[in-house]
Amino acid sequence: VIKPRKYPPGPKWYPFMGCSSIVDKLTKKHGSQWKGLSTLAKEFSTDVLGLKLGRELIVVVYGEKNIRHVFTEKQFEGRPDNFFVRMRCLGKRMGITFADGPLWREHRQFTVKQLRNVGFGKTKMEKEIQDEMLHIVKYIEMNCGKPINTMSTLAMSVMNILWTYIADERIEEKRLKHLLDLLNSRSKAFSMAGGLLNQLPWCRFIFPELSGYGLIKRMNEQISNIIEEAISKHKNKSVKGNDFIYSFIEEMENNKESFTEEQLKIICLDVLIAGSQTTSNVLQFALLTVLRNKTIQDRLYEEISKTLEGKLPSWSDSYRLVYTSAFLYEVQRFYTIVPLMGPRRVLNDSIIDGYFIPKETTVLCSVGDLHFDPEIWKEPREFKPERFIDERGTLKNIEHLYPFGLGRRRCPGDALAKSFIFIVIVGILQKFKIDCSDGILPSADPIIGLISAPRPFSAVFTPRESK
Numbered sequence: 001v002i003k004p005r006k007y008p009p010g011p012k013w014y015p016f017m018g019c020s021s022i023v024d025k026l027t028k029k030h031g032s033q034w035k036g037l038s039t040l041a042k043e044f045s046t047d048v049l050g051l052k053l054g055r056e057l058i059v060v061v062y063g064e065k066n067i068r069h070v071f072t073e074k075q076f077e078g079r080p081d082n083f084f085v086r087m088r089c090l091g092k093r094m095g096i097t098f099a100d101g102p103l104w105r106e107h108r109q110f111t112v113k114q115l116r117n118v119g120f121g122k123t124k125m126e127k128e129i130q131d132e133m134l135h136i137v138k139y140i141e142m143n144c145g146k147p148i149n150t151m152s153t154l155a156m157s158v159m160n161i162l163w164t165y166i167a168d169e170r171i172e173e174k175r176l177k178h179l180l181d182l183l184n185s186r187s188k189a190f191s192m193a194g195g196l197l198n199q200l201p202w203c204r205f206i207f208p209e210l211s212g213y214g215l216i217k218r219m220n221e222q223i224s225n226i227i228e229e230a231i232s233k234h235k236n237k238s239v240k241g242n243d244f245i246y247s248f249i250e251e252m253e254n255n256k257e258s259f260t261e262e263q264l265k266i267i268c269l270d271v272l273i274a275g276s277q278t279t280s281n282v283l284q285f286a287l288l289t290v291l292r293n294k295t296i297q298d299r300l301y302e303e304i305s306k307t308l309e310g311k312l313p314s315w316s317d318s319y320r321l322v323y324t325s326a327f328l329y330e331v332q333r334f335y336t337i338v339p340l341m342g343p344r345r346v347l348n349d350s351i352i353d354g355y356f357i358p359k360e361t362t363v364l365c366s367v368g369d370l371h372f373d374p375e376i377w378k379e380p381r382e383f384k385p386e387r388f389i390d391e392r393g394t395l396k397n398i399e400h401l402y403p404f405g406l407g408r409r410r411c412p413g414d415a416l417a418k419s420f421i422f423i424v425i426v427g428i429l430q431k432f433k434i435d436c437s438d439g440i441l442p443s444a445d446p447i448i449g450l451i452s453a454p455r456p457f458s459a460v461f462t463p464r465e466s467k
């Protein structure tokens with residue numbers, strides 16, 4: 001209950017619970033932990049908020065200088081190790097997202113090498129993304145004129161691309177949907193159970209179902225089975241391809257000690273979890289924005305139709321489609337998908353902004369607030385793609401935008417995500433006018449859990465005159 005000397009300002013700590021009750025109260029009041037914590041930081045007029053939740057020391061960092069410091073300094077590159085993390089990684093602390101130390105370094109490097117340039121330029125993945133986009137366009141064509149919710153189609157598409165990258169095969173639609181449902185309910189179960197199970201892990205023995213533990217365990221097994229099946233198909237060479245699983249198996253044969261089947265399975269899971277909802281939510285937010293703003297939609301269409309003249313979009317067009325690129329940057333600022341980035345584990349006693357951060361503290365970065373910082377962004381509450389375009393018509397200010405983080409833990413899937421989002425949104429806007437159904441404007445207010453998502457909405461698509 002006694003705070004370390006020079007620990008960042010924050011609410012009073014109570015025995016056992018620390019300041020959990022005030023954080024829970026503010027989370028409920030403001031609809032998300034991110035917003036709840038922001039109000040707390042404002043209340044204490046601090047850019048570094050010091051908390052203790054249960055037994056865990058947690059520090060939340062605000063402002064560009066402090067956030068860049070955490071992103072780029074080596075002592076913040078760890079990940080916490082707790083029951084929650086182990087449950088997420090099928091019981092072991094492996095993979096990439098929640099690993100650290102030598103295992104993380106070696107495997108992150110390997111995965112980054114595999115992911116580098118995927119989707120950028122005229123690669124096989126870009127062709128896959130274009131095919132996927134045409135598939136979405138076809139689905140919309142079949143449903144023209146009636147209200148549809150594109151969420152699950154987009155999510156399935158992203159999943160298809162991630163799976164193609166991992167296992168170079170199309171999973172049949174029913175299985176794909178099953179995998180997606182599993183991942184969705186799993187993330188819901190996590191937000192529900194995460195807090196309780198992490199603070200009181202033993203409650204899983206007493207209330208296995210109520211605590212969410214039983215559900216997560218069953219879902220872990222099912223996801224595991226799907227990935228295992230793909231791995232064994234690769235091992236007996238019954239699929240031919242050039243994909244992540246093959247590259248990894250090749251590395252296993254080179255006698256690399258840490259390249260085990262277990263590790264491969266968890267990296268595949270990491271890619272599916274980190275890449276699916278994040279990417280499809282950005283696309284849904286982009287559609288929501290054009291639906292709510294006719295002027296922006298018309299301007300996008302004008303640029304796309306003039307520049308591409310009906311041609312299939314590819315990543316290389318992004319340099320010519322300046323307004324469209326600025327629009328996508330603005331979507332990722334305005335609706336920051338991961339508003340509270342991290343968690344990081346501090347590897348040595350450290351200082352942030354003059355405050356003392358003890359070794360093993362968990363650090364979170366409020367990029368969601370940074371993307372609305374009035375010192376960086378003029379009229380931050382306005383949605384304005386123009387803020388990213390200078391007088392010469394080229395892009396500016398993107399160095400203050402951190403949708404994928406920065407530094408050693410920066411998202412390794414950004415190239416894939418960016419080109420997927422670009423090709424799909426351009427492909428849709430090129431072909432359809434998008435209106436709201438029954439004249440009802442859907443809410444712009446997101447639902448913010450671990451990541452941010454739009455409220456479910458439907459839209460009516462009408463074909464554009466073909467030019």
Ligand code: HEM
Nearest residue numbers: 096097274275278279337342403404405409411412413417
């Ligand atoms: C728009 C879509 C995406 C967003 C907004 C996003 C965002 C992020 C962010 C902010 C981090 C870093 C967290 C930190 O600094 O601690 C991260 C990490 C990660 N992302 Fe993404 N991501 C997206 C898509 C993807 C895709 C498509 C993949 C896979 C192909 C992917 C794989 C990963 C992995 C494996 C990590 C963990 C890296 C590590 O801990 O070293 N992400 N992502």
